[in-house]
Amino acid sequence: xxxxxxxxxxxxxxxxxxxxxxxxxxxxxxxxxxxxxxxxxxxxxxxxxxxxxxxxxxxxxxxxxxxxxxxxxxxxxxxxxxxxxxxxxxxxxxxxxxxxxxxxxxxxxxxxxxxx
Amino acid sequence: xxxxxxxxxxxxxxxxxxxxxxxxxxxxxxxxxxxxxxxxxxxxxxxxxxxxxxxxxxxxxxxxxxxxxxxxxxxxxxxxxxxxxxxxxxxxxxxxxxxxxxxxxxxxxxxxxxx
Numbered sequence: 001x002x003x004x005x006x007x008x009x010x011x012x013x014x015x016x017x018x019x020x021x022x023x024x025x026x027x028x029x030x031x032x033x034x035x036x037x038x039x040x041x042x043x044x045x046x047x048x049x050x051x052x053x054x055x056x057x058x059x060x061x062x063x064x065x066x067x068x069x070x071x072x073x074x075x076x077x078x079x080x081x082x083x084x085x086x087x088x089x090x091x092x093x094x095x096x097x098x099x100x101x102x103x104x105x106x107x108x109x110x111x112x113x114x115x116x
Numbered sequence: 117x118x119x120x121x122x123x124x125x126x127x128x129x130x131x132x133x134x135x136x137x138x139x140x141x142x143x144x145x146x147x148x149x150x151x152x153x154x155x156x157x158x159x160x161x162x163x164x165x166x167x168x169x170x171x172x173x174x175x176x177x178x179x180x181x182x183x184x185x186x187x188x189x190x191x192x193x194x195x196x197x198x199x200x201x202x203x204x205x206x207x208x209x210x211x212x213x214x215x216x217x218x219x220x221x222x223x224x225x226x227x228x229x230x231x
Binding site (some may be wrong): 032033036038042043045046049057073088090094103104105106108109111 | 120140156157158159160161166172206208218219220221222223224227
């Protein structure tokens, strides 16, 4: 079974500074990988996804993530944070086996606070 | 048009009651899900349906019963509500079939509070 760890529960960053959110996964093969963002009181919005190919993927809102097989990681980055980026961020893993039923397993989330 | 819509958005009820949450998607997707998000924001899958057929049923008490009248709807009925059922319940849908991977499209959630 797959699992996801987001080591940082909270991160505080100044507006305009860079942001990196860590995600490590456990899975026997190359999984499908996702980053979602959840603003307060809202549902989850997909930022980006990795299925195959180029290990550096670009997403919406200026985010990017890099899949590193050797480290079982899929870290999310943004060069310059805006106040509107304050939210909860979730990394998720999807298995490739049909028996898994296309379910996504989520990490515990990282709450990002942006200082003016 | 809201792609995945859930009703109600907020639900406050007493222990022991029975309640339902409805979900509809207008994306034409074949697969729908229910996820539970607890007070610590942890998201866990409960059920998944593919074209009205149950394909994932995680370890969920049998007080929870999903019903899919058609592939655009997946409702969640909860009997004999307990305090621990208080959470935000998210409905989601996916365009791909079992095992093909693919992103999930989430509704805005239904916050259930059991008193």
